[in-house]
Amino acid sequence: MMAKAVELAGVRVARGERTVLAVEALAVEQGEMVAVVGPNGAGKSTLLAAIGLLLPVAAGQVRLFGEHDDPLALRRRCALVLQDGLFLTGSVRQNVALPLSLRGLRGAAAARKVGQALELFNLGHLAARPVQRLSGGERQRVNLARALVTDPEILLLDEPFSSLDKSARTHLLQELAAIIRQRGLTAFLVSHHFEEAAWFAERIVMLAEGRIVQQGTLAEVVGQPLNEAVARLVGYDNLLACTLAADKKTVLLGDKLPVAAAALPDGLAADRRICAFGAEAVQIGLLPSSACCALGEGVVKKIVPGIHGAIVQLDCGGVGLKARLSSGTRLDEGAKTPVWLQSGALRWVYGGTKGAE
Amino acid sequence: MKQKLWAGLAAICLAGALLLAGCGGQGAAKTEPANKDIILSTTTSTRDSGLLDALLPVFEQESGYKVKVIAVGTGQALKMGEQGEADVLLVHAPEAEKKVLATGAAVNRKLVMHNDFVFVGPKNDPSGIAKQPVDSALRNIAQAKETFVSRGDDSGTHKMELALWKKAGLQPEEGWYRSAGAGMGQTLKIADERQGYTLTDRATWLALQKNMTLTILVEGDPSLLNIYHVMEVNSEKFTKVNKAGAQAFSKFLLSSKGQQMIAEFGKDKYGQALFFADGGKTEADLGVK
């Protein structure tokens, strides 16, 4: 049985008086790819730093490959890639060679590894250039080359592509994911963008205020978000508290809009009182496309354009909703329009901490 | 290339450290006394006269001692004696010296030499003090309100000057009386700048007169005598005192050789001696109470 690549037990990281990270248990197998998602200040970077043995823990233990005795040696089996690569004054080659020279590897053997790493990211022609004079995208490539030159077993990526434009980001992410799979590395990706994280990883860890609020596969996290924070992170546009009407057959969305209880999945229960649905689930106009419930009439408050169609903010019977407007349909602010809901697209937000411990 | 510069810098510093370390053992002498160092505490004007620069090499060569001349204000010089931080004192403030003697901090007070103070002023002498007795000279200056520059630094010279004003029954006022807070040489320069009067010891005057437009106006009064005594710090009270060294230095000053050197000092440079050698005499012999 192979030792788990990363194990955290009862880990607590404090900054002054505040606890910034509290992870009771986290175990990651070798070769797994994990995405860490959460709002700003959730402790994502701290988690990565803790895994990489880069900061002292106030309590608990971090084990890598089942060991914890020699932090320096274990640290040297990891590589951390930050959002903006921090380099020392010098050329690309010198910076990529640095991790090797820190481990005592110099000369021809080191030069060979440096050359390979540079080739991996198409940096051969930039080898002699001072790092200061590279573009953002080139710098991140050098950052990645530097991280991989020592053949690390654990790769920690802290929003590595945030400062790049979309096409560069997508491109590099795909390259990187391929390399990681090919080498069987254990990788952690911290990202702000849920779609990126979802694409990259098999397992998603959701952090909020220093704690893991949910972890699981993409399906689990999206299908059964454990609380509002997760639901928001995952990208649900509409989150509404629901109550049972007096006749016990109708559920009031947002406590106001009546919907037949039978149309909802799983029905209303004590731990399922918040429902979440995306903007695609809300249809406006005269002819709904598929099985829908009628919600009544809504007033258009604001239209926010986008490439997939505009997001329309509506007021429907006193409840704020977001709907997706297919491109081609024209609507003006203040217009009145019928609103329909695809009840099949509803998801319940579960209370409790299922999947987090 | 850069490494060579660093190596060079390091070498310089190392050399410096080594040289400093070797700074102690210079000059062989005939006899090597047990404790070579003598701390002589004296006044700035004594040092500035240059007398010690002439006397000390001879003394050091003969005796094997090394004299550290700490030249400070009279007050500090005497205080060092009172604290046992010096071995021997050479100062010229008889009243204050007697007080130190009375506390037992110093012993063997012996008259060594004297020189005198003179009043100097502008050649045209607006207050008309030339050749006057000290009292009336000061009175003239005060009445005419002519510029008078004082050392104002609590030195022996300054104390002498204050005593003379007191004796004349005068209180100098702000405005024409300027307190320099400086050494003798600088005070003279200031007086020269402002064409005022000042009190100076003859030695400093002789050293600087060629650059001055001022001239000596009053001299020779017995109250203007500047008397130097040597005192050994009491080794019974302060065990760390170099008793043998202090005694040797005092003896040298009063020896016929030392006295002769004192009497000759300055003749070749200024045409007249800066000091009068008084070894063996007492203050009464000089006409001072």
Place this chain on the structure above:
Amino acid sequence: MTYIGQGLGEAVRLLLQLDPAVLKVAWLTLQVSGLAALISVVLGVPLGCALATRRFRGRGALVSFVNVGMGMPPVVVGLLVSLLLWRYGPLGDWQLLYTPWAMVIAQVLIAAPIVASLSFSAIVSLDERLPLQLLALGASRLQADRLLIKEAKLGLLAAVIAGFGRAVSEVGASMMVGGNLKDETRVLTTATVLEVGKGNYELAISFGLILLVLVYLVVAVLTVLQQAGKRGCS
């Protein structure tokens, strides 16, 4: 004022003739202040580095202490050192008073806080995540420190220059603990004060001029080193 003209003339004459008394004073100045600057750097740079990169209990107090040291009037330092080294003071038996060593001690106490504080600034002005990044690249704490020092070389050399400048300009403390003894503890600054007091302005100006030249030469050498670092080759 004719003094300045005469003074400059006298100064040039003494320098060109390599007057031995003047040379001796200049050499002693270089030895004493050079050594004091070296010790200040050896003490101050690692201290500044540690304060910048490590978190430990009492760090805040130590930072305040260094800042106080920077603002400490040198004459107070001179007084303190005198009190320690007086015959009947706690370290009197070492017989260091009125020797060049006492001057080195006083100058170190004055210059080291400045070097420490400027080193601290130099390291702190690097990206604050750089220490983390270096550790993440596999550096041990010691390796990371060395790399940070190398990266902050420009600022650190400025600290060294400041330290030397402070040490060599010291007058009051040097006078108090050194005694301004001819050939032993008389350095350019104390010699200048001496000659001014005697009214020998020309000689004082020449000492002052030589001091300027000396400081300029040392600073020039250090600046060359500093600028060599800028080209990024090593």
